[in-house]
Amino acid sequence: MFSHLAVASSLAIGDMLFYAICFIILMWLIKLVAWKPINQMMQDRADKISSDIDSAEKSRDDAAKLAKQRQDALANSRQEASSIVDSAKKQGQQQRDGILAQAQSDAQSLKENAQKDIEQERLDALSSVRNDVADLSIEIASKIIQKELSADDQKALIDSYIEGLGK
Amino acid sequence: MGDPSSVATFQFGGLTFNAANIFSGLIAFVLVFLFVFALSRHITMKPGKGQNVLEWLIDFTNGILKGSIPGNETGAFGLYGFTLFLFLFISNQLGLFLQIAVGGKDFVRSPTSDPIVTMSFSLATLMIAQFAGVMKFGWKKHFSGYLQPFVFWLPISIFEEFTNFLTLGLRIFGVIFSGEMLLKIIGNLAFSHGIATMIVAVPLEMVWQGFSAFLGAIQAYVFVTLSAVYISKKLEIGE
Numbered sequence: 001m002f003s004h005l006a007v008a009s010s011l012a013i014g015d016m017l018f019y020a021i022c023f024i025i026l027m028w029l030i031k032l033v034a035w036k037p038i039n040q041m042m043q044d045r046a047d048k049i050s051s052d053i054d055s056a057e058k059s060r061d062d063a064a065k066l067a068k069q070r071q072d073a074l075a076n077s078r079q080e081a082s083s084i085v086d087s088a089k090k091q092g093q094q095q096r097d098g099i100l101a102q103a104q105s106d107a108q109s110l111k112e113n114a115q116k117d118i119e120q121e122r123l124d125a126l127s128s129v130r131n132d133v134a135d136l137s138i139e140i141a142s143k144i145i146q147k148e149l150s151a152d153d154q155k156a157l158i159d160s161y162i163e164g165l166g167k
Numbered sequence: 168m169g170d171p172s173s174v175a176t177f178q179f180g181g182l183t184f185n186a187a188n189i190f191s192g193l194i195a196f197v198l199v200f201l202f203v204f205a206l207s208r209h210i211t212m213k214p215g216k217g218q219n220v221l222e223w224l225i226d227f228t229n230g231i232l233k234g235s236i237p238g239n240e241t242g243a244f245g246l247y248g249f250t251l252f253l254f255l256f257i258s259n260q261l262g263l264f265l266q267i268a269v270g271g272k273d274f275v276r277s278p279t280s281d282p283i284v285t286m287s288f289s290l291a292t293l294m295i296a297q298f299a300g301v302m303k304f305g306w307k308k309h310f311s312g313y314l315q316p317f318v319f320w321l322p323i324s325i326f327e328e329f330t331n332f333l334t335l336g337l338r339i340f341g342v343i344f345s346g347e348m349l350l351k352i353i354g355n356l357a358f359s360h361g362i363a364t365m366i367v368a369v370p371l372e373m374v375w376q377g378f379s380a381f382l383g384a385i386q387a388y389v390f391v392t393l394s395a396v397y398i399s400k401k402l403e404i405g406e
Binding site: 013015020022025027029030031033034037039041042044045048 | 212249
């Protein structure tokens, strides 16, 4: 069974050489065809996966940051809106008060002017009436005097005057 | 088989060649190459079926090497382990379904059922181990490893190298050779007394083929594992 091992001394070298050379060629071919590209691809994939994990983490952080920003902006805008409404209300109140005060003062001044005018008018009318009465009475007096101052009348006038003195 | 009279030999360039080894070896080499070639046609980032199988095999052999070789030194031996495993595996299975004998002489069988072939590979492994040791530590430190526990250990260290070489080669040879031998004996039994023995022999043959296929896979695994162990031993001296 093992007898050819004795012969192997003459067999061995050729077969060993053949196998060694064939094995080296096979290794080279496998390296060329499969080993190198597949290892390269596995390396690439490992790199891609790790970079994907990194970028996923980064985008998650970005999303969280963005959400927080939006939340802040929302809260901010709510506050702003309420402050705008408040200030508008306040301004409206102020304006109303201002307009009211203005109107009141205007009405007051108008009333005062009107009263002043009326007074002036009355005074004017009164003075003109007084002048007219004076003129009229003078005219009447002169007419009466001019007409005839009779002796009787004179006498009566004097009497009444004297009576007046006696009292 | 194994009997010198059953093997055709021829001379070439002053060397003697064994026809059975040459033919079956060539078939195994071509099968391995075709297998790898067919599976590696469309290498993409998202692996297809073939690429998945190949990547799994590469991971598997790399895993064997990483089991014993420390750190990131496996890279240099990955290709050797991968090719060795595939070749031994296919060689072990080859004889189970393909045995051609012409005129009482074997031409195709498992290449690993010949001790010369298996010992070629064990020699290659031990040479790689020595080479790796010298490359890593330099001549002086590498060979001082033989005096490791104490100086008088030297003969035992040298003897250990020799037994490593023999056991590594003969283990796989023994298992494959005996498996094929039994297959042949069962085959002879099947044709010895007509239909009656055939009915008995067919299930026996099937069972033994299944067991041999299992053993062939185990032996390829063991060979690569032990290769890694021997290489790692040379990379770890004096550390």
